[in-house]
Amino acid sequence: MRPVYMIRRRPSPNTSNQLRNRLLFHFVVLVICGNENKSRETPLMARGTMVPTLLVLLLAIFCATTVVHSKEWIVGRQNGWFFSISNWGDDKPIKVGDVLVFKYKAIAHNVVQVSEEDYNACTVSRPSPTYRSGNDHIKVTSSGRFFFICYVKTPLHCENGMKIAITVQ
Numbered sequence: 001m002r003p004v005y006m007i008r009r010r011p012s013p014n015t016s017n018q019l020r021n022r023l024l025f026h027f028v029v030l031v032i033c034g035n036e037n038k039s040r041e042t043p044l045m046a047r048g049t050m051v052p053t054l055l056v057l058l059l060a061i062f063c064a065t066t067v068v069h070s071k072e073w074i075v076g077r078q079n080g081w082f083f084s085i086s087n088w089g090d091d092k093p094i095k096v097g098d099v100l101v102f103k104y105k106a107i108a109h110n111v112v113q114v115s116e117e118d119y120n121a122c123t124v125s126r127p128s129p130t131y132r133s134g135n136d137h138i139k140v141t142s143s144g145r146f147f148f149i150c151y152v153k154t155p156l157h158c159e160n161g162m163k164i165a166i167t168v169q
């Protein structure tokens with residue numbers, strides 16, 4: 001960046017006060033309004049838009065960071081939501097804000113969020129959130145233990161390990 005002021009002559013003593021006042025005045029103007037020279041060099045970046053632009057950039061970075069922090073977990077192994085996966089979640093550091101993704105053949109299975117008792121008994125004893133799309137995205141909004149089973153009965157899939165208990169940190 002070019003220096004704002006170029007003093008070519010050594011000022012004489014009687015003009016030094018005047019010069020100092022001019023410098024002070026211009027310094028104050030620059031602090032309040034931004035760098036005049038710079039705004040002339042970049043006409044698109046009008047004087048006074050620098051601060052709002054920086055704020056928007058910081059906000060965008062903040063939002064991007066927030067998005068990066070939440071993670072999608074595809075529940076199960078290579079077949080997704082399937083039999084014999086009940087220990088899949090044991091070592092997963094699933095956090096509040098993460099998304100559980102249940103992928104399966106919608107005509108063959110479903111996902112029911114149940115209580116711990118129903119999970120252990122492989123039953124649905126009360127109205128429970130039920131997902132059937134075959135590509136269910138369930139966002140975790142609080143910490144604790146969450147229980148899901150497949151409640152399709154030909155034979156009962158839950159009893160063949162199509163059930164999962166997930167601990168959210």
Ligand SMILES: [Cu+2]
Pocket residue numbers: 108109110150151152157158162
């Ligand atoms: Cu099933």
